[in-house]
Amino acid sequence: MKKKFILIIIVIGAVFIALIYGGFGNANAKLVENKTVTKQEGDFxxxxxxxxxDAGVKVYSSIQYVGDNPVIIEHxxxxxxxxxxxxxxxxxxxxxSKELNKGNIYHPPYSNEFxxxxxxxxxxxxxARFKVDDEEIRIQHVEELEFK
Structure with a gap:
């Protein structure tokens, strides 16, 4: 009887530890490495x-204009x-609407946190989706993230 009780306690303890590790094992997961990515579409x-x-990842983004003539983007x-x-x-x-000259970087005043x-x-x-001279420009990107 005493052996069964000890065995049950050990099994319950192992299950409890597995649940805690499984439920909270990646609670403080971090990126394997910080990333910086650029993607060009035409003059942008x-x-x-x-x-x-602290609780995940922060993502900062911006659009840079590299064309020669000033443009007005609308978004x-x-x-x-x-x-x-x-x-x-x-x-x-x-x-x-925002006017951009060559080299200007247009970015939101905040970051996104996930x-x-x-x-x-x-x-x-x-x-990124915006218009220049009534022409819609889309810049799309998918970034795969790995956590440890």
Missing amino acids: ILHISIENA RAPLVSISLDQQQHKYTGSPV DIQNRPCASLYLE
Whole structure:
């Protein structure tokens, strides 16, 4: 009887430890490495920076204009749509216009932060959508993230 009781306690303890490790093993997961990515589409470059944050990852993005003549871009918010594991992009609000000259970098005043608990990997979907002279320009990118 005493041996069964000890065996049951050991099994319950092992299950408890497995549940804790399985449930919280990646609770503080970090990127294997911070990433910086650029993708060019015509006269525009999408810059992306992905780094570790307290509860996941922070993603910074911007658009750089490298053309010769000044242009006015028109877009809805956000300038760059970013989503984790879903390729859905939503743009809202009134149109915003911004004049860009050669070398100008246009970026939102904030970063996007994503919770990555319990994930060994994830796909980050990015899309910049704006118009120049009534021509729609889309810059899309998918970045695969690995966590340790």
